[in-house]
Amino acid sequence: MSGPSESGPISSQRFAVVDVETSGLSIRRHHVLQVGVVVIDGSGTVLDRWSSLLAPRSRLWFRVGPTWLHGIHRRDVRTAPPAATVITELASKLSGARFVAHNAEFDLAFLRKAAKRVGVQLQLNDPLCTLRLSRQLDPERTMSHRLGDLCERCGIQLAKPHDALADADATAAVLPFLLQAHSIATVDQLPAWVPTP
Numbered sequence: 001m002s003g004p005s006e007s008g009p010i011s012s013q014r015f016a017v018v019d020v021e022t023s024g025l026s027i028r029r030h031h032v033l034q035v036g037v038v039v040i041d042g043s044g045t046v047l048d049r050w051s052s053l054l055a056p057r058s059r060l061w062f063r064v065g066p067t068w069l070h071g072i073h074r075r076d077v078r079t080a081p082p083a084a085t086v087i088t089e090l091a092s093k094l095s096g097a098r099f100v101a102h103n104a105e106f107d108l109a110f111l112r113k114a115a116k117r118v119g120v121q122l123q124l125n126d127p128l129c130t131l132r133l134s135r136q137l138d139p140e141r142t143m144s145h146r147l148g149d150l151c152e153r154c155g156i157q158l159a160k161p162h163d164a165l166a167d168a169d170a171t172a173a174v175l176p177f178l179l180q181a182h183s184i185a186t187v188d189q190l191p192a193w194v195p196t197p
Contacts, residue, residue: 014047052080098126128191147167154177
């Protein structure tokens with residue numbers, strides 16, 4: 001159970017809305033560069049915001065991938081906190097909250113890999129994916145469900161796309177719209193996580 005009461009009002013549920021920026025798309029070859037977390041309640045009130053870059057395992061040879069996209073340079077991560085420190089802090093942010101991300105399977109895969117590498121346990125059970133929630137409202141797939149397009153439809157400004165904290169802020173802002181659109185008023189109405197086969 002991730003909330004105070006399984007049948008309580010959705011406003012009583014805490015959500016840890018997470019975004020990661022990575023050095024690429026391959027879970028095997030690439031790694032997390034930045035993580036951002038925005039903790040909100042079910043009504044959308046922001047309770048906490050936090051982000052950090054992660055230092056690479058090797059400070060001599062490493063790749064940061066598409067800097068033109070995420071704006072992260074080698075010099076930025078070279079002086080960042082060690083991954084173990086960042087993942088430990090992330091674990092404390094996730095504690096007692098339901099994990100949320102836009103395209104959650106991507107974020108989950110990279111975070112599980114990072115946590116396993118440093119030996120930290122992350123609470124990632126029963127996540128919620130805003131991409132799935134958005135697509136379920138559009139079964140004919142007549143619209144784009146990219147985060148930027150979803151924000152535009154909800155009247156939310158995405159100030160700095162592909163910055164982990166900015167994307168987490170935007171995802172946290174759209175979540176209450178999606179919950180309302182699905183008529184989710186109590187914690188027990190939240191959908192269970194079903195991994196993609």
